[in-house]
Amino acid sequence: MKRKFHESILRAYDIRGIIGETLNTEDAYTIGFKFSCFVRKKNNISKIVVGYDGRLSSKLLNTELIRGLEDAGSHVTSIGLCPSPMLYYADKILRADGSIMITGSHNPSNYNGFKMMVYGKSLFGNDILKLAKFNAKGLSHKGTVKKFKIDESYLIKITEDIKNINSELKVIWDAGNGATGNILKKMLKFLPGKHILINSEIDGTFPSHHPDPTEEKNLKQLKEKVAISNADIGIAFDGDGDRIGIVDNKSRFVSGDKLLYIFASEVVKNNLGSTIISDVKASNKIFDEIKKIGGKPLMWKTGHSFIKEKMRKTKALLAGEMSGHIFFADKYYGYDDALYASIRLLKILSEKQIIYKLLKPFSKLISTPEIKIFCNDDIKFDVIKRCKADILNKYSDVNMIDGIRVNTKKGWFLIRASNTQPALIVRCEAESKSNLNNLILEVKHLLDKYDIKNNL
Numbered sequence: 001m002k003r004k005f006h007e008s009i010l011r012a013y014d015i016r017g018i019i020g021e022t023l024n025t026e027d028a029y030t031i032g033f034k035f036s037c038f039v040r041k042k043n044n045i046s047k048i049v050v051g052y053d054g055r056l057s058s059k060l061l062n063t064e065l066i067r068g069l070e071d072a073g074s075h076v077t078s079i080g081l082c083p084s085p086m087l088y089y090a091d092k093i094l095r096a097d098g099s100i101m102i103t104g105s106h107n108p109s110n111y112n113g114f115k116m117m118v119y120g121k122s123l124f125g126n127d128i129l130k131l132a133k134f135n136a137k138g139l140s141h142k143g144t145v146k147k148f149k150i151d152e153s154y155l156i157k158i159t160e161d162i163k164n165i166n167s168e169l170k171v172i173w174d175a176g177n178g179a180t181g182n183i184l185k186k187m188l189k190f191l192p193g194k195h196i197l198i199n200s201e202i203d204g205t206f207p208s209h210h211p212d213p214t215e216e217k218n219l220k221q222l223k224e225k226v227a228i229s230n231a232d233i234g235i236a237f238d239g240d241g242d243r244i245g246i247v248d249n250k251s252r253f254v255s256g257d258k259l260l261y262i263f264a265s266e267v268v269k270n271n272l273g274s275t276i277i278s279d280v281k282a283s284n285k286i287f288d289e290i291k292k293i294g295g296k297p298l299m300w301k302t303g304h305s306f307i308k309e310k311m312r313k314t315k316a317l318l319a320g321e322m323s324g325h326i327f328f329a330d331k332y333y334g335y336d337d338a339l340y341a342s343i344r345l346l347k348i349l350s351e352k353q354i355i356y357k358l359l360k361p362f363s364k365l366i367s368t369p370e371i372k373i374f375c376n377d378d379i380k381f382d383v384i385k386r387c388k389a390d391i392l393n394k395y396s397d398v399n400m401i402d403g404i405r406v407n408t409k410k411g412w413f414l415i416r417a418s419n420t421q422p423a424l425i426v427r428c429e430a431e432s433k434s435n436l437n438n439l440i441l442e443v444k445h446l447l448d449k450y451d452i453k454n455n456l
Contacts, residue, residue, distance in 0.1 A: 003030040005132050008377050009113070012419035013124040013305035016104065016113030019057045023112060028061040031100075031114055032068025036143070037136035039098040039118050040073070045143060049094055051079045051087035052102035053179040053240045054202035057112045061102050065114075066145055073139030077148045081202070083179045083241025084115060085337035089157065090150045091117050092333055103179070103240040106212035106323075107420065109205055121312070124305030151183060158340045159190040161331070165343075166350035169193035172229060173342075174222045174236035176211045177203040180339065184237075187339060193346070198225060211238050213245025214324040216253045216369060223251035233349060237338050242304065243324035244338035246345070248355040255369070257282035260320030261289060262358050263341070266348055267318045267330050268295035274330075277310055277319035279303075280402045281370060281427050284412055289361050301402040303419055304336050322370055322427070366436050367429035373447065373454045375424045380417040383424065383450050387415060390446060410435040413443050424452065 005027060009017035015031065017023030040046040048069050052058040062078075069076045079090050084101045091099040098118045104111040116123040116131075123131065171193055175181040181200040188195045198221065199208040209218045213236035226234040226247055236245040246254040257278060264276045264286075272294040278286050279302040287297040300310045300319075307319045307327060317330040325336040332340060352358055375383060388404055397407040403416020403425070411430030418425050426443055430436040444456040 002135065003027075005030075010128055010132055011113075013122065013128075013303045014113050014115045015128065016107065016111060016420060018110055019112050020110075025060055025064040028064035028102075028114075029068040031131075032065040033072045033138065034068075034131055034134050034136040035098060035100060035116065036069045036072035036074040037138065038131050038134050045139070046074045046097040047077070047094070048074045049077045049079060049087065049090045049096040049099040050102070051082040051084075051090070053083070053104070054081060054177070054181070054204050055104050055109060055112055055239070056204035058102050058204070061112060065100060065102065070143045070145055071138055072136065072143065073141065074143040076143060076145045078145060079148055079150045081179060081182070082150070083183060083237075083339070085241055085335065085339060086150055086154050086183065088117070088333070088335040088337070089154050090148070091120065093153065094148075101240070105240050105420070106210075106214075106238040106243060108210070122305035122308050124303070124309075151186065155183070155186055155190065158337070158343060159187065162191060162343060162347075164350055165192045165346050167192040169233070169346060169350060170229060170231040171195050171346065172222060172225045172231045172234040173197045174208075174213070174219070174234065175200045176213065176218075176237055176239065177201060177206050177208050178211050178237055178239040178241065180237045180241040184339070191343070191346070196225065196229060196231070198222070206239070212243070213238055214243060214256055214322070214370070219245055219247055219253060223247050226251045233345075233355065235342050235345070238324070241338050242336040244326060244341050245324055246355070250356075252356065254355060254359075256320060256322040256324045257286050258359050258362060259324070259345075260318070260326065261286050261361075262348060262355070263320065263326060263328075263344060264290050264295060264318055265293060265358065266344075268293050271317055271330065274318070275314045275316035277307060277314070277316045279307065279321040279323075280399065280405050280414060280416065281322035281425065282320075283362065283365060283367065283429055284407070285362055285365055299399070299401065302416065308335060364431055365429060366431065366433055368427055368436070368440065371426040371456070372418070372421065372423040373426060373452060373456075375417070375422060375452055377422045380422065380424055383452060384415065384417050386450060387446055390449070408439070411439050413439045415443060415446070426456070
């Protein structure tokens with residue numbers, strides 16, 4: 001089978017595009033057919049698990065994806081509408097040869113895509129390009145399709161250690177009209193404490209707010225509800241349940257790197273010397289503090305596929321990203337599961353009570369949020385490449401594992417190309433407002449040089 005995909009949909013760690021423009025149902029069928037052949041064992045039939053999120057286009061893409069898998073000879077297990085972590089869980093317990101999650105994750109409602117796993121590992125990078133070019137040939141007979149309910153088994157797993165959660169905790173949950181809505185309703189019946197759930201109806205138009213809880217503007221409703229209800233914490237999820245966003249009892253936003261530090265403090269306390277991974281967008285303070293408490297901090301590329309692969313190679317017990325992906329290999333499977341992370345957080349909160357008391361090491365730091373600057377997909381990586389030459393001529397302490405991260409006497413700044421959106425990502429951090437402003441100005445001058453419009 002030969003079909004040429006729109007080149008923009010072949011991303012670093014998944015396939016993702018705009019429905020009706022760069023991605024359609026024919027692509028879904030072709031991906032299914034090619035994937036079936038790509039993972040098939042010699043002289044055997046591949047076992048594939050498939051799930052999909054709540055976007056308007058997901059159900060039809062799911063139908064065509066399964067048709068492609070079946071036509072190529074795969075045995076398909078369909079778990080239906082679910083958050084991504086439930087698909088990852090199904091992949092583990094069903095011992096699938098491959099799995100595909102149809103999701104647009106945190107992207108706008110007109111996007112959708114495919115996250116793939118082969119033999120328990122994320123399919124990413126060059127392997128996605130190989131899949132796209134793969135000359136697939138199906139078997140002489142069709143495969144099979146069966147439906148499978150995984151909800152109960154998944155809930156039992158993620159709630160197996162909840163006895164120490166304080167029954168007096170008051171928690172506001174925001175499903176953001178995403179795929180966690182249904183399973184979250186069931187999960188809250190298991191949990192001790194007082195729980196209020198908002199935006200639980202699954203709606204692919206995302207009427208409440210954009211489905212990215214790591215952008216503070218999307219947590220306005222959650223913040224208000226925490227304040228009005230005098231709650232201890234507010235917890236939000238993205239469109240497919242692999243990202244978590246947090247506000248504390250004073251409705252203050254907790255960034256993803258600080259959240260990782262809270263988890264790391266607990267994991268390292270019980271596992272001295274354990275490796276903890278964070279991405280290039282994280283505060284320098286994270287790495288310093290993890291080292292102080294007896295852990296081995298490691299900076300790595302942004303992206304769930306890159307992080308999971310690095311965890312596997314280094315046997316890290318925990319990893320996290322600024323974007324709210326938290327990966328627990330400590331007592332769990334090592335994939336990003338925002339629902340499981342929320343339960344781990346409630347256990348910590350039950351013992352320590354106030355989140356911001358856990359974040360004293362960061363009290364003097366001033367940082368920008370993750371700033372997204374529009375930049376077309378076809379030029380964003382070239383812009384980074386050209387920026388590197390300028391930066392290397394000026395600075396000596398430069399990290400280029402993912403974009404350009406520069407340490408200076410004033411602080412640090414990062415410029416990188418997003419792998420999921422037409423954007424450049426910028427972040428700066430310093431110990432004073434004036435130093436932070438100087439770093440921001442430095443980045444602005446650099447981007448202005450290449451005619452990248454920005455509001456820095």
